Amino acid sequence: MYDRMLIPTDGSVTARKAAREGLRLAKDHGSRVTFVHVLENPLLAGYAAPEALPYSANLYQDLKRAAGEILDEALELAKEAGVEAGAELIENRRAADAILDLAKEHDLVVMGTHGRKGFDRFVFGSVAELTLRRCPVPVLVLRGGDEPDERNPDRPAEEVAS
Numbered sequence: 001m002y003d004r005m006l007i008p009t010d011g012s013v014t015a016r017k018a019a020r021e022g023l024r025l026a027k028d029h030g031s032r033v034t035f036v037h038v039l040e041n042p043l044l045a046g047y048a049a050p051e052a053l054p055y056s057a058n059l060y061q062d063l064k065r066a067a068g069e070i071l072d073e074a075l076e077l078a079k080e081a082g083v084e085a086g087a088e089l090i091e092n093r094r095a096a097d098a099i100l101d102l103a104k105e106h107d108l109v110v111m112g113t114h115g116r117k118g119f120d121r122f123v124f125g126s127v128a129e130l131t132l133r134r135c136p137v138p139v140l141v142l143r144g145g146d147e148p149d150e151r152n153p154d155r156p157a158e159e160v161a162s
Helices: 013-029 050-081 095-103 118-124 127-134 157-161
Strands: 004-008 032-039 085-091 108-113 139-143
Touching: 004 013, 004 095, 013 032, 013 050, 013 108, 013 139, 032 050, 032 095, 050 085, 085 095, 095 108, 095 127, 108 127, 127 139
Parallel strands: 004 032, 004 108, 032 085, 108 139
Antiparallel strands: none
16 A cells, blocks of 8 residues: 655654654555655754854754664664665755655655644744645654653653654
8 A cells, every 4th residue: 555655754753653663554555665864954044043154064964874873773773673774864955845755655644743833834834734734645743742752761751753
């Protein structure tokens, strides 16, 4: 039914939860998974202040390095689950647009949502909501907040997911 699954990841607890659920489904259906991380340039996207301009090249390289680590971690999860997987890093695109383009080549998208509200939602938007509204294939969206961050187990789950 689902031969090719797309799992966007930003490395958050919520994204890891979605990855684990997507991998469980992939294992059950014998599906191949593609993990995607979308790297927006923070200066172009408006997330960084103009004062950061002198450091933008270093900032972008740090973000790119972190993106590679996030994708490597996702691939390791797939390997542990016994699921065939690949990874794509997409640069200088809005996350929802990149996910929607890739979704055309997949049967299902599995992703997490941070559940942002108020000002944060206004500033950062909701990638999950935009994807859900415009995606040409089914989308499984998982909410965060039900489990602690395994990297920092002392941090409350509700704080991690907010």
